[in-house]
Amino acid sequence: xxxxxxxxxxxxxxxxxxxxxxxxxxxxxxxxxxxxxxxxxxxxxxxxxxxxxxxxxxxxxxxxxxxxxxxxxxxxxxxxxxxxxxxxxxxxxxxxxxxxxxxxxxxxxxxxxxxxxxxxxxxxxxxxxxxxxxxxxxxxxxxxxxxxxxxxxxxxxxxxxxxxxxxxxxxxxxxxxxxxxxxxxxxxxxxxxxxxxxxxxxxxxxxxxxxxxxxxxxxxxxxxx
Ligand code: SAH
Numbered sequence: 001x002x003x004x005x006x007x008x009x010x011x012x013x014x015x016x017x018x019x020x021x022x023x024x025x026x027x028x029x030x031x032x033x034x035x036x037x038x039x040x041x042x043x044x045x046x047x048x049x050x051x052x053x054x055x056x057x058x059x060x061x062x063x064x065x066x067x068x069x070x071x072x073x074x075x076x077x078x079x080x081x082x083x084x085x086x087x088x089x090x091x092x093x094x095x096x097x098x099x100x101x102x103x104x105x106x107x108x109x110x111x112x113x114x115x116x117x118x119x120x121x122x123x124x125x126x127x128x129x130x131x132x133x134x135x136x137x138x139x140x141x142x143x144x145x146x147x148x149x150x151x152x153x154x155x156x157x158x159x160x161x162x163x164x165x166x167x168x169x170x171x172x173x174x175x176x177x178x179x180x181x182x183x184x185x186x187x188x189x190x191x192x193x194x195x196x197x198x199x200x201x202x203x204x205x206x207x208x209x210x211x212x213x214x215x216x217x218x219x220x221x222x223x224x225x
Contacts, residue, residue, distance in 0.1 A: 001104065001155060002032045002078075005144050006070050007111040008049045008062065010037045012141035022149060025158045033148065036074075041066035050114055059115035067110065067121050074108060082127045083108040085117065086140030086147070090129030093147060095170035097130070101147075102154035109147065111140030173223045177210035 005013060013035050016022060025031045038049045043065055050060040071083060081104035091097065101107065110117070110126065122129065132143045152158055154165050169175040180191040194206045215222055 001030070001102075001151075002034070002106045003109060003148055003151075004034050004036060004074050004080075004107070005109045005111065005141075005148070006036045006038060006067065007139075007141055007144075008038045008113055009111075009139060009141060010035045012139065013145060016145035016149070021158060022152055025152050025155065028157065030155050030157050031152050033152075036070055038062075038066045038070055041069040041073075043069075053115060061115050062112060062117040062121075064118040064120050064125075067117060068125060071108060071110075071125055078106055080106045080108050083110065083125060084147075085110045085122060085126040085129045086112060086132075086143040087116070087122075087129045088131050088134070088136050090131040092134075093130055093132045093150065095150075095168075098147070098150035098154060101151045107151075109140075109144040111144050113139040170222070174211040174215045175219055175222070177207040177214065 007013060017026065017033050026033060039047045042049050049066045050062050053059065053061045074080070084107060086109060110121070130147055132146045137143055159165055165171065167176065180195060184191045184196060192206070194202055197203070
């Protein structure tokens with residue numbers, strides 16, 4: 001898989017991809033993440049990528065031209081499955097959506113900033129819009145990092161234990177059961193006996209039971225959402 005992330009603030013995207021699982025996935029060549037700075041695609045002499053909003057009002061708007069030039073240059077090199085704009089009013093990111101994107105080959109993620117992008121970008125250059133939740137961030141970079149993480153950890157070979165992603169919350173419409181590690185007793189707080197029993201079938205049953213009751217209690221609408 002290849003992810004091309006377009007931003008006017010590339011430094012905001014440095015650290016999420018330079019550690020832990022996301023870094024290893026790139027080192028293992030399971031995914032290629034390329035960050036594109038919009039600035040060089042600007043045509044004016046100050047290399048700006050935003051301008052005042054027509055009609056007035058507070059906040060700058062990202063211009064269509066640098067974005068179009070950047071996307072076009074990428075499209076000349078390969079075919080993209082989707083060009084995604086990170087947007088608070090986009091399709092809400094769920095595990096199901098992450099699963100869907102994890103099957104794609106080439107994706108462009110466009111990060112907005114300020115008041116967002118010129119509407120014509122959304123009308124003509126974008127194929128999908130994704131929101132990471134009903135709140136507003138100052139830029140699309142963190143949202144793009146969240147979406148990328150959710151996708152990349154699903155790619156075969158990225159997680160060391162292949163079954164790990166499948167036992168996470170939401171994959172089967174349930175939240176995950178509780179987990180424990182050593183010591184078996186701390187301050188008198190004990191790990192449930194069954195987990196120390198070594199009885200694989202009983203452990204599986206207990207975990208499933210816990211998932212069910214937790215889902216009921218914490219996210220009763222999970223399967224209806
Ligand atoms: N004026 C816009 C918000 C702009 S926020 C509005 O009211 O809808 C600036 C940028 O941050 C957006 O262009 C988008 O790329 C990103 N962003 C903000 N909140 C987001 C969210 N919940 N999910 C995804 N991207 C978000």
